[in-house]
Structure formats: C-alpha cells, structure tokens
Amino acid sequence: MDNSNRTVIVTGFEPFGEHTVNASWVAVQELKKLGLGSNVDLHVYEVPVEYQKVQSLVPSLWKQYHPRLVVHVGVSGMATTVTLEKCGRNHGYKCLDNSSFCPDSQCCIVGGPDCINSVIDMESVCKRVTASGLRVAVSVSKDAGRYLCDFTYYTSLYLSQGRSAFIHVPPLGKPYSGEGLGRALQAIIQEMLELLEQAEEKIHCQQHIH
Template sequence: MSKHPRILLTGFTPFGDETINPSWEAVRQLHDREIAGHRVVARLLPTVFEASQRELEQAVQGIQPSLLLGVGQAGGRSRLSIERVAINVQDARLPDNEGAQPIDEPVVADGPAAYFSTLPIKAMLGALQAHDLPAEISNTAGTYVCNHVAYLMLHLAARRPGARAGFIHIPYLPAQAARFPNTPSMAAEDVVRGLALALEVAATHREDHRLGAGTLD
C-alpha cells in the first residue's frame, strides 16, 4: 500500500430497476489517483444495509483512511449534492438488494441522532461552482442505504483521530435519465471532475468557508 495518506472513496451497486449506478461508474475512475498528496482507494459497496456496513468496516480497517467520502445516486437531483448531515434512521421505501426493508430502525443502536459532515462542505461547494459544475448543499441524505453509509462513515471517522468524512449524491447519467421525461442528468466526466475537485478541497482545507448556501424550505 502507498505511503501516502489515503482517501476511501465508495460507490454503490445498481438498485431498483437500474442496471448501472453512476456513483460506481464515477468513483472507479478515481481509484489509485493521487490527489493533494493522498492516494484514492475506491471501493464498491453493495446496496444492502447489513452487507454495506460489514464491507465498509473492513475497508476502513484495511485502508486506514484519513478521509472518507461516500458517493451515491440520487435520481431526480440536478446537481452534485454535498450532504451536510446523516441521521440515525433507516426507513426504506423499497427493499435493499437482498430484500431487507428496515422501517424506523437506527443505523447504530446507541449512536447519536445525527452526524454533521466533517468535510469543508462550503469550500467544496465554492470550488465546484467556480469550475462551472452545478452543485448544492443538501440537508438530507435520505433514509435508505446512502444515508446508512454516510452515517456509518462519520461514526467510524469519529473514532479515528484526525479522520474526516462526508457524502455526496450525484444525478443520473444521461443514459439513465433518457428513460424518464424531464429528468436531469450529468455527464460522467463532469461527475468525475467534480469528485476529484471536491476531494482536493477536502484534503487541503481544515477550516471551512463562510458561505450562505441554505434553503428556505
């Protein structure tokens, strides 16, 4: 393994009726890339509550990352959505890929109600926008497997001195969106460029920017 500090970057397997997941299509292109003195290690997580936790914990133990960034698909969103918070709730509208459908269950039984991202989300937002990439701060990562992994990343990072973590949702790829009228998408190369830029900012900024990016509803 490289002597560089490491970034754990994760994507998901397809779920629902999809045959691809844009998160993994983008994340795998950044595997083994050096970004701001860090080596990116990409891992594919199953869209399964229990198995994603087990595989994430194994990856963290093996890779010993200083930064963790989860990436997930959010069909219907039009921008790179930098998540502010992950909540300690599993409330699955549809079963995961192994048929599990937890409803109103905690991610971690004795964990806090929520974790805020420990990445510089406003600095990341500003950099993405400065490079003409559609981006936003999101205040909900949902209650499905994406939020499950986001919460677990922050929970694990909180127990590793100096480790920081966060999550980004990305839109459909154009090939996926073409099946649905008026559905936004983003080209894979733009997603990859955006993730690389977000990671560069995360790796080089300990203090966040003060930038208004909230919502009115």
Template sequence: MTIDVLLSGFAPFGGAPLNASWQAVQLAARELREQGVATQILELPVEFGTAGQQLAAAVREHRPRLVVATGLAAGRTGVTPERVAINVRDARIPDNAGESPVDQPVVDAGPVGYFSTLPVKAMVAALGEEPPVPGSVSQTAGTYVCNDVFYLLQHLLATEQGLAGIRGGFVHVPAAEELPVEESARALARMVLTALSTQQDAPVAGGAEH
C-alpha cells in the first residue's frame, strides 16, 4: 500500500500530562483518512537522537510521499511550519532521558542547516481559507528536540539515496490553551492536503524582521 503522508507528534514532556502535537496529529490523521489520504502516525519520545532515529525507521518502512513532523511550541498562538533546521543541540531543559546537550552538533560535520522541502508559504496561505486558522511561517525551530528531529529528517532525506523524492518538514502547534487542538488538527490536515498538491511554493512574502 502506498502511503501518502507520515505524521509524527511528541510524547508529553516537562511534567505535562499531554502534548498538543500528538493530540493534533491523531485528529488530523482521522480527517485525512476520511478524505482518502493514506496516513500513518507516530508518537516520538522527547529525546535527542532517539526521536530522529525512530522517525527515520518509520520513513524507511513506509516510504511516504510526505513526512510532516510536529511539535509543541508553547507561547505561540498560531500553527507555524518551520523554514529551516540548524545543526545544533542546545538544551535549556533536560529531555525525557535526562540529557542536556549544550552547543553540540546534531550530525558531526553535517551542513549548518537544511531548508524544509515542504511548500511552507502555500501551506500558511491555505490556513486563511474558511474557517481560518491562525498561522505563519516560522524562521526558527529552536535548539531542542523539535529542531533535532527536523534536522535529522532533512539530513536523512538529503543523503539516503533510496528515499529520493520524499519531501519533509516540521510544523509547530501551540499549546491547547492558546489554540484548541481541534483547530491545530484542522490546520495540519489542510497543510498536508496543500503540500500533496503543491510542488512549487507560493511566491509570496513570508519573512520576518526579527
């Protein structure tokens, strides 16, 4: 069976009982399947290295057309596809395995960064359709496990010959207190549908002054 999209979210961390990214992924997958999109989902541990390894194993197994990893961005108020992953681990708090790397590379001798291969601007534009969901292109995925997974995903897709043609990227969702997970899920489903049907990104401004 050909898989259209692999969606991942994270387990809870920092003492929270739930993670809005995993909640949103489960709801989005249901909506996508109802629309005929073959969807696989995966809950990742909040652990440097391990999360990216588990996602890589799933990508190799399913070989989807798209990979959309998601994570929680507390403090943000909209759904934000990430533009770039950077090759650094710099943890303000320990991950769920107790690791707190500081100024370490994600991949030794790897590129400084990787751009998303998803049409992030077109995905954000799709959020303006009725009913609208707040969102914008983000210029930073941080330096915690979200960025770690994003970088490892893009490195995998860029360097493993058997995965050529698979597009991937990362989307941050807000905490449920800022945006209900149902709306985040609606946004994810809409962005996946847009990415599946869009090869070239929209030529619109999506930058930021800071």
C-alpha cells in the first residue's frame, strides 16, 4: 500500500442551532484518541456549518491528502441510532447556514447528478458492526437531510467518485456518550476500510482475467 492509501480523513461539524456542543465533533475527537490501527494515518477536521466554506474545504482535503477514504460525521436531533447514509443529494438546499447564507442554485454542484451513492455498501457495514456486539445501535438511511451534512456528503462523493461515507450520530446523552460514539465510529470505519479493500481486490482480479 502506498502512503496515500493509508490516509483516512474524518470530519465533524462545528456547533449550530440548538446544538451548542456538536456531538459529531466530540465523537470524532474521541475517535482520534482511539485511532484506526497502526497502519492507518487518521486526520480529523472540524467543518464549519457554512456552504461556501464546505465548497472550499472539502476539495482542498481531497487534493492535499489523496485519502483512501473520507468519512464525514454529523449530528441529527432526530437520530436515536448511529446512522449510515447511503447517498448524497444535489438539490433542495434552502435552509440558511451559520452565516445566514444558502446557495442561489439551491444545489451542490450545478449540472451534477441528482443523487450519488457511496461505493461502500452501508447495509453490509451495518450488519457486520451489529454482529460484532458493539453496544451501539446502527441503522442505514437514504436521506441525509438537505442541510450541511447532505451538502458536504454530496460534494465529497462527487469529488471522489463515491469513495466517501457519512455517519449521523444522535445528540450526546441521547442515549450515547461521546466516548461510546467514538468507539462506534472506530468499529464502523474499520469495517468500511475492510470492505473497500475487498472491493478493490475484486476489481484487481477482474483486470487480470481479461
């Protein structure tokens, strides 16, 4: 594996609205303490809840690190489980961000596809993590909510041909602690990397057959 392939970037969001402490960033900082194993270079970033800042930050992370995988983590006041998002959507961004801005086009990438799926099979990740006896409930969703979470996810999926993931976490204490969420992120992202590796080996084998 070359060095760039060992890099994983995980982001959380800054506080917004009623989330004066953002559980996603707390969880990501806990994950940073735990790490993803000695063969993974983990970098974490706190993402501003602002459309224009996301539009410059996300491409710069892909350009700077050429990561194997980027995982964005966000909080959802409605979530009661740790939720794996299958896809990002391009249209419908009407809610104002922390700087009271929303894109005129109400979309992420003008002319981009309506929806982009992650290359990672979130159902498999969910099953495997659940079977591992993690004491945190995990579920899968097809709607990341048309706010900064969805916007960030779509932007990353677009730039990486789907080599991104998004995880929604519930607010702290509803019911999980920051530490519990950090452990859940660790287990989930390790499964994602495992699946990514298997998928690549399969592609590699197929290339040799033809």
